[in-house]
Amino acid sequence: MKNIILPTPNEETEFFWEGCKHHKLLFQKCNDCGFVRWPVNILCPECLSFNYSIIESKGRGFIFTYAIYHYAYHESFKEKLPYNVAIIKLNEGPMLLSNIIDCNNDELTCESPVEVVFEDIDDEVSLPKFKIIKKIKF
Amino acid sequence: MIKNPLRGCSAIAGIGYTEQGKIANRTALSFHTEACANAIKDAGIKKDDIDGLFIYRHFNTRSNEPDITPYLVAQQLGIKPDYLSEEANCARSHLYNAVSLLYSGLCKYILISYADNALLSKRTFVDEATHGEPFGDVAAFGQFGLVSAYAMAARRAMFENGTGPNVWKHIAMSTRAWANLNPRAIMHRKVMSEDDYFNSKYIVEPLRLFDCALINDGGRACVITTTERAKDLKNSPAVILGIGQSNPSYDIHQSFYMTKNSGAKRASELAMHMAKVTHKDIDALQIYDCFTYTVDLTLSDYGFYDYGHGEEFFNDKKTYPGGRLPMNTSGGLLSEAYFMGLTQLTEGAIQLMGRAEERQLGVLNGTKKPNIVLCSDNGAALQTHNCTILGSIDTL
Ligand SMILES: [Zn+2]
Numbered sequence: 450m451k452n453i454i455l456p457t458p459n460e461e462t463e464f465f466w467e468g469c470k471h472h473k474l475l476f477q478k479c480n481d482c483g484f485v486r487w488p489v490n491i492l493c494p495e496c497l498s499f500n501y502s503i504i505e506s507k508g509r510g511f512i513f514t515y516a517i518y519h520y521a522y523h524e525s526f527k528e529k530l531p532y533n534v535a536i537i538k539l540n541e542g543p544m545l546l547s548n549i550i551d552c553n554n555d556e557l558t559c560e561s562p563v564e565v566v567f568e569d570i571d572d573e574v575s576l577p578k579f580k581i582i583k584k585i586k587f
Numbered sequence: 588m589i590k591n592p593l594r595g596c597s598a599i600a601g602i603g604y605t606e607q608g609k610i611a612n613r614t615a616l617s618f619h620t621e622a623c624a625n626a627i628k629d630a631g632i633k634k635d636d637i638d639g640l641f642i643y644r645h646f647n648t649r650s651n652e653p654d655i656t657p658y659l660v661a662q663q664l665g666i667k668p669d670y671l672s673e674e675a676n677c678a679r680s681h682l683y684n685a686v687s688l689l690y691s692g693l694c695k696y697i698l699i700s701y702a703d704n705a706l707l708s709k710r711t712f713v714d715e716a717t718h719g720e721p722f723g724d725v726a727a728f729g730q731f732g733l734v735s736a737y738a739m740a741a742r743r744a745m746f747e748n749g750t751g752p753n754v755w756k757h758i759a760m761s762t763r764a765w766a767n768l769n770p771r772a773i774m775h776r777k778v779m780s781e782d783d784y785f786n787s788k789y790i791v792e793p794l795r796l797f798d799c800a801l802i803n804d805g806g807r808a809c810v811i812t813t814t815e816r817a818k819d820l821k822n823s824p825a826v827i828l829g830i831g832q833s834n835p836s837y838d839i840h841q842s843f844y845m846t847k848n849s850g851a852k853r854a855s856e857l858a859m860h861m862a863k864v865t866h867k868d869i870d871a872l873q874i875y876d877c878f879t880y881t882v883d884l885t886l887s888d889y890g891f892y893d894y895g896h897g898e899e900f901f902n903d904k905k906t907y908p909g910g911r912l913p914m915n916t917s918g919g920l921l922s923e924a925y926f927m928g929l930t931q932l933t934e935g936a937i938q939l940m941g942r943a944e945e946r947q948l949g950v951l952n953g954t955k956k957p958n959i960v961l962c963s964d965n966g967a968a969l970q971t972h973n974c975t976i977l978g979s980i981d982t983l
Pocket residue numbers: 479480481482483484493494495496497498
């Protein structure tokens with residue numbers, strides 16, 4: 450793999466990426482008002498409380514919106530063109546930027562239900578990606 | 588009703604242009620200084636009259652150019668202003684600052700400037716986007732820059748209200764038709780048909796190349812002063828009747844206003860209230876068109892048409908040359924040149940000054956002389972918005 454871009458955890462975001470490594474999607478939840486937040490924040494943007502717990506998301510939600518890149522802004526994405534980037538609205542509340550995998554770009558629609566799938570980049574890094582939950586047909 | 592004392596207290600008195608387009612041998616700083624010097628000259632004042640200098644956000648220069656700061660622009664112009672300011676991350680605060688400082692008397696003549704050598708620097712507007720996550724944390728998923736941010740907003744709007752390329756084509760094509768009348772416009776000699784629009788390649792779908800602003804070298808500046816002072820200067824002033832600003836601030840990954848109720852809504856309500864005008868009073872629109880979708884959202888948030896009803900609005904060609912509601916008469920950011928909100932603001936002013944030559948409203952067939960022109964400015968990924976209502980001296 451040549452020159453790929455990886456997340457750069459800092460002291461405050463480390464729990465999230467460490468969670469991903471163990472295939473868990475972790476967020477901060479306010480102990481006072483229950484708001485589940487993203488991006489990482491030392492306080493709750495709803496009530497300004499500093500008290501929070503870390504919760505594990507069930508990893509389900511829907512595609513809020515998406516875009517399809519036809520131009521590579523970085524060489525490591527050239528061979529992936531055209532590729533998608535999506536904003537996932539998780540059932541717990543947070544909006545997370547990711548990719549929808551295992552589907553053709555023309556299958557994408559806003560509001561499609563999705564679930565998390567962890568993509569292991571190496572022993573240390575896993576990225577939370579999403580796949581569309583196909584409706585079971587009887 | 589008590590008149591807002593800020594209504595009409597200040598005016599644009601001079602405009603500075605530079606060469607623009609692809610220019611092989613100029614630093615970004617050189618465009619700032621040229622645009623500023625030309626604006627001072629156009630206003631008919633002395634450089635030492637300038638006591639306020641604001642520059643728009645600047646982008647990283649090449650390693651062999653100095654970093655651009657308002658200090659350096661002042662130094663190159665040989666001036667020592669009382670007030671210096673540079674916006675960060677595109678918050679469109681210039682006119683709030685300028686009008687407040689002029690009204691309070693802290694400043695008398697204010698210069699506002701934007702310049703870049705984006706083509707020479709091969710800028711792709713990736714590092715300029717502002718997100719809540721560190722760069723690598725979203726770039727790892729292939730998320731880069733502003734085209735994609737607006738593409739995601741546009742996609743959501745297609746889903747929610749049915750807008751799409753059949754609306755955006757009119758924005759691209761009418762803007763281009765205006766550029767064809769403006770010799771300064773980068774796309775002056777290039778006409779755009781509907782086929783040209785649909786055949787332009789996707790950059791980040793659903794946005795095509797012709798949905799995106801130009802990337803160019805050049806600069807733009809203007810001088811703003813009190814209306815009383817402007818009346819004694821050589822140009823007929825473009826009076827600032829109303830201003831409104833709003834900063835919803837949330838980055839696009841967390842945005843809840845990408846399809847309606849963006850900063851444009853509150854900014855326009857504030858501006859129209861101060862200016863004491865309604866939609867029917869507005870003779871021309873200069874709408875910030877970083878992307879066609881931005882115009883679509885802005886016009887709906889401003890109340891010109893309901894969300895998703897752009898086709899009905901644009902189908903009668905009212906925004907094209909000769910139409911009854913001219914829009915982006917210079918060619919805008921899509922087809923004239925990208926100078927952030929100064930492309931719109933200076934075009935609104937030059938039309939009111941009656942100096943727009945071939946594209947002058949009131950001279951061009953089927954148009955009428957404008958008294959009130961609405962200009963918009965927007966920044967980051969819909970995170971900030973300014974609405975400015977300019978009027979001729981007769982509107983005071
Ligand atoms: Zn809370």
